[in-house]
Amino acid sequence: MMPATETTSPPLRPSGAPPHAARGEEGPPPVRARRDIVPLLLVPALMLAALPLVGSPASWVTLSVAGLAMGLMIFVMASGLTLTFGLMDVLNFGHGAFIAVGAFVAASVMLAMGPWMGSDSLWLNLAAVAPAILAAMVLSGLLGWGFERVIVKPVYGQHLKQILVTMGGLIVAEQLLKVVWGPDQITLTRPPALRGAFIIGDVAIEKYRVLAVAVGLVVFVVMQLALGRTRIGLLVRAGVENSEMVEALGYRIGRVFVGVFVVGSALAGLGGALWALYQETVTAAIGAQVMVLIFIVIIIGGLGSVGGCFVGALLVGLVANYIGFLAPKVALGSNILLMALVLLWRPQGLYPVARR
Amino acid sequence: MLRALLSDNLPRSRWLAAVLIVIVLALALAPFLFPGAKSLNVAVKICVFIVLAASYDLLLGYTGIVSFAHTMFFGIGGYGVAIALARLAPDWGAVALGTGAGVLVAVVLAALIGLFSLRVRTIFFAMITLAVASAFAILASQLSGLTGGEDGLNYRVPEALRPAFRLVEGDVLGVAVNGRIMTYYLVFLVSLALVLAMMRVVSSPFGSVLMAIRENAFRAEAIGYRTVVYRTVASCIAAAAAAVAGALLALWLRHTGPDTTLSFDLMIDILLMVVIGGMGTMYGAVLGATLLILAQNYLQDAMAAASQAASGVPLVANLLHPDRWLLWLGLLFILCVYFFPTGIVGRLRAARGRG
Numbered sequence: 001m002m003p004a005t006e007t008t009s010p011p012l013r014p015s016g017a018p019p020h021a022a023r024g025e026e027g028p029p030p031v032r033a034r035r036d037i038v039p040l041l042l043v044p045a046l047m048l049a050a051l052p053l054v055g056s057p058a059s060w061v062t063l064s065v066a067g068l069a070m071g072l073m074i075f076v077m078a079s080g081l082t083l084t085f086g087l088m089d090v091l092n093f094g095h096g097a098f099i100a101v102g103a104f105v106a107a108s109v110m111l112a113m114g115p116w117m118g119s120d121s122l123w124l125n126l127a128a129v130a131p132a133i134l135a136a137m138v139l140s141g142l143l144g145w146g147f148e149r150v151i152v153k154p155v156y157g158q159h160l161k162q163i164l165v166t167m168g169g170l171i172v173a174e175q176l177l178k179v180v181w182g183p184d185q186i187t188l189t190r191p192p193a194l195r196g197a198f199i200i201g202d203v204a205i206e207k208y209r210v211l212a213v214a215v216g217l218v219v220f221v222v223m224q225l226a227l228g229r230t231r232i233g234l235l236v237r238a239g240v241e242n243s244e245m246v247e248a249l250g251y252r253i254g255r256v257f258v259g260v261f262v263v264g265s266a267l268a269g270l271g272g273a274l275w276a277l278y279q280e281t282v283t284a285a286i287g288a289q290v291m292v293l294i295f296i297v298i299i300i301g302g303l304g305s306v307g308g309c310f311v312g313a314l315l316v317g318l319v320a321n322y323i324g325f326l327a328p329k330v331a332l333g334s335n336i337l338l339m340a341l342v343l344l345w346r347p348q349g350l351y352p353v354a355r356r
Numbered sequence: 357m358l359r360a361l362l363s364d365n366l367p368r369s370r371w372l373a374a375v376l377i378v379i380v381l382a383l384a385l386a387p388f389l390f391p392g393a394k395s396l397n398v399a400v401k402i403c404v405f406i407v408l409a410a411s412y413d414l415l416l417g418y419t420g421i422v423s424f425a426h427t428m429f430f431g432i433g434g435y436g437v438a439i440a441l442a443r444l445a446p447d448w449g450a451v452a453l454g455t456g457a458g459v460l461v462a463v464v465l466a467a468l469i470g471l472f473s474l475r476v477r478t479i480f481f482a483m484i485t486l487a488v489a490s491a492f493a494i495l496a497s498q499l500s501g502l503t504g505g506e507d508g509l510n511y512r513v514p515e516a517l518r519p520a521f522r523l524v525e526g527d528v529l530g531v532a533v534n535g536r537i538m539t540y541y542l543v544f545l546v547s548l549a550l551v552l553a554m555m556r557v558v559s560s561p562f563g564s565v566l567m568a569i570r571e572n573a574f575r576a577e578a579i580g581y582r583t584v585v586y587r588t589v590a591s592c593i594a595a596a597a598a599a600v601a602g603a604l605l606a607l608w609l610r611h612t613g614p615d616t617t618l619s620f621d622l623m624i625d626i627l628l629m630v631v632i633g634g635m636g637t638m639y640g641a642v643l644g645a646t647l648l649i650l651a652q653n654y655l656q657d658a659m660a661a662a663s664q665a666a667s668g669v670p671l672v673a674n675l676l677h678p679d680r681w682l683l684w685l686g687l688l689f690i691l692c693v694y695f696f697p698t699g700i701v702g703r704l705r706a707a708r709g710r711g
Contacts, residue, residue: 292487
């Protein structure tokens with residue numbers, strides 16, 4: 001259900017399908033965009049550079065996996081935001097609200113499924129986690145739909161008002177969460193099958209991180225496929241380039257936009273559920289906390305670019321974990337420093353979106 | 357004389373003028389009109405937040421850029437004074453040094469952030485300030501050796517500002533003129549001067565360029581104004597004013613910590629003040645700050661009473677809980693952005709137009 005409306009991609013994409021594969025049979029042979037892989041190489045370069053600094057290979061592997069897991073979770077949350085920005089030129093400061101709702105809904109469902117969560121069987125655990133995540137996505141998506149209709153729609157094209165209104169939306173949503181779920185934080189325990197770590201030699205890899213990596217990669221691949229190889233992906237990529245022309249050709253671009261907003265919110269809900277399980281606590285401020293990282297990621301990636309968001313998220317996740325290990329005091333500053341360095345190199349982000 | 361003081365920027369509405377006069381008079385005579393620790397505290401907060409909101413309005417209302425780092429500059433000013441007073445002797449030299457250093461750091465940081473992000477697109481500015489401000493808040497609580505961490509710093513203020521100090525023997529109008537009242541008047545006068553100075557800035561040719569950039573940045577650039585430079589300078593001025601406001605609050609509280617200066621809730625308060633009062637009018641900041649601080653201190657009591665009354669109905673009682681007051685202000689905020697983008701001041705001025 002997700003891939004159908006999942007959309008957009010920057011003109012330049014780092015990986016996945018070649019950008020014009022889907023258009024093979026339509027129109028003249030496309031001008032091949034030069035693929036820009038330098039930013040993509042940053043990720044392995046960073047990992048290699050960290051190896052001598054960290055010292056022991058075992059902790060390096062653990063840190064790298066932790067970094068990738070964190071990066072991919074951030075990617076899942078940030079992709080929706082960057083999608084809506086690329087398509088609609090809407091920067092939604094209220095995105096954190098969807099993350100928080102996802103986290104709360106998932107937590108409630110999982111707590112309600114107590115016996116299954118507590119059982120030792122992997123399948124029963126997954127049978128409890130899956131509906132929780134699904135419920136989180138559905139409710140976040142619904143909330144996103146309402147948010148788009150009520151809050152964002154009247155201010156299309158006005159950046160200043162968008163920032164203010166979506167910020168107001170975030171405030172109200174956060175307070176409503178406190179009204180419904182109470183002001184205290186909810187503690188959540190991961191099901192037994194997702195606790196603990198795989199031990200290979202002297203390398204320990206937490207099981208939950210493997211799950212997070214898998215989910216993140218699936219989201220990324222599905223998104224790239226939907227963007228590059230489906231008709232609706234084509235339509236929305238065209239919408240990014242020139243929405244008036246797409247309208248003139250008889251497509252209702254407005255509906256595509258709403259669809260993208262809903263999918264983006266649902267992904268935020270998914271990310272929120274994953275993050276809640278990762279942190280094992282849920283508070284109403286969870287959205288606002290993660291938003292800082294998300295903003296750094298989409299600025300690094302280039303506003304509106306899914307590929308850039310992916311690379312940016314991995315970089316942020318890895319840097320946060322390496323620096324957290326090497327020099328814990330400056331961990332959060334390191335992300336700001338990373339952002340400053342990237343912006344010095346490419347002021348528009350790693351993969352600038354050409355239109356603006 | 358009055359015209360020159362207000363830089364030709366008159367209220368242009370009889371009601372607005374009346375409300376402003378009441379606010380200024382009430383603040384000027386606060387220690388005598390409303391004696392008592394709590395009300396004096398509220399009056400100081402109103403003064404400080406008027407400066408803070410007015411300087412934020414310079415960015416949001418006049419230049420059309422959104423910053424989420426305003427509390428960071430506020431905090432830099434506060435910590436400047438706090439660290440200077442805690443480390444050096446509690447005298448005026450330390451206060452001047454702390455304020456000066458705070459303002460300098462704030463301006464340099466604002467210039468750096470501005471040049472980094474405003475060069476590309478203003479929407480970057482909103483996000484980058486949010487990121488930098490949260491990093492700064494964490495840094496301030498991490499560097500506990502310098503800032504006192506989560507607990508903050510407690511320090512002694514100069515002799516003349518201490519409660520034991522007496523300006524004159526005996527009472528004046530039934531109130532002992534002690535160091536607290538001296539501090540109050542210091543805060544009040546500096547705040548008044550800052551607000552008037554900012555009114556001067558927005559009425560100057562420089563202010564006109566800022567408004568031109570707000571209305572149409574592309575056109576302003578085409579006419580020959582370097583929008584990056586103007587926006588950055590505006591953000592530096594706002595940062596300097598916020599830092600001084602922080603220093604004032606630090607002198608009053610004799611305590612500086614993350615909660616009083618750096619928390620994101622303060623940022624939201626400032627945003628609410630400016631938008632509800634009226635963007636793009638310095639008077640809006642005055643009205644917004646006064647209303648919000650009064651509401652914060654007195655409305656919550658009313659909400660507590662209402663919540664008590666509705667305690668039988670589960671959800672309603674929660675909605676009216678005094679801690680949920682931001683919910684209602686948030687709704688008011690959204691409605692303001694949609695329907696009254698010029699806020700209370702705009703409504704008052706429009707009412708005059710009709711009448």
